[in-house]
Amino acid sequence: MNQKTSYQLPDLPYDFGALEPVISAEIMELHYSKHHKGYVTNLNTALEKYHEAESKNDVAAMVALQSAIRFNGGGHINHSIFWTILAPKGGESGPRGELAEMIDRDFGSFDAFKEKFNSQTTAIQGSGWGWLGYNKGQKRLEIATCANQDPLSTQGLVPLLGADVWEHAYYLQYKNVRADYVKALWQIFNWKNIEERFTKATA
Numbered sequence: 001m002n003q004k005t006s007y008q009l010p011d012l013p014y015d016f017g018a019l020e021p022v023i024s025a026e027i028m029e030l031h032y033s034k035h036h037k038g039y040v041t042n043l044n045t046a047l048e049k050y051h052e053a054e055s056k057n058d059v060a061a062m063v064a065l066q067s068a069i070r071f072n073g074g075g076h077i078n079h080s081i082f083w084t085i086l087a088p089k090g091g092e093s094g095p096r097g098e099l100a101e102m103i104d105r106d107f108g109s110f111d112a113f114k115e116k117f118n119s120q121t122t123a124i125q126g127s128g129w130g131w132l133g134y135n136k137g138q139k140r141l142e143i144a145t146c147a148n149q150d151p152l153s154t155q156g157l158v159p160l161l162g163a164d165v166w167e168h169a170y171y172l173q174y175k176n177v178r179a180d181y182v183k184a185l186w187q188i189f190n191w192k193n194i195e196e197r198f199t200k201a202t203a
């Protein structure tokens with residue numbers, strides 16, 4: 001069977017400049033057109049080699065490709081989520097309904113949740129992501145951090161809201177002050193999309 005897997009760069013749901021002033025058009029263009037595109041290209045290349053190795057029963061080659069699949073596959077998953085949980089300023093200012101209630105229940109208040117998310121995400125050593133995730137088994141919300149491009153599913157959580165804290169996501173604009181970038185993201189979180197993810201996760 002010659003089934004070729006090919007992932008595609010998803011459309012960005014807004015213009016490069018749409019998230020200004022929180023994220024500059026220059027960062028968005030590089031982040032989407034270079035970084036995310038690179039993950040997609042490298043994922044497809046790694047999978048192609050993987051399928052070839054599989055067809056030859058070359059387990060050693062298959063094992064050797066796994067870190068590239070994890071890194072680039074994770075990068076593709078994470079960025080595909082990230083673009084949709086952000087939106088131009090002026091939308092909903094925070095969670096509503098059941099999501100708002102669960103945030104209050106699990107973190108005390110929305111402000112307490114924000115503070116905890118900001119401090120844990122800002123403190124990530126090196127490159128990674130901060131997430132609000134849903135734990136289906138325990139039916140609760142959790143803040144979690146992931147190193148590199150590991151997707152949140154590796155921690156058994158469904159991603160609802162996340163922050164890319166790789167330097168490529170903010171350095172051109174915020175320089176070394178990651179905390180200011182993470183704080184600013186709250187102005188552009190797309191609560192409609194985040195609530196849809198929550199509804200799906202809890203269904």
Ligand code: MN3
Pocket residue numbers: 031035079164166168169
């Ligand atoms: Mn990134």
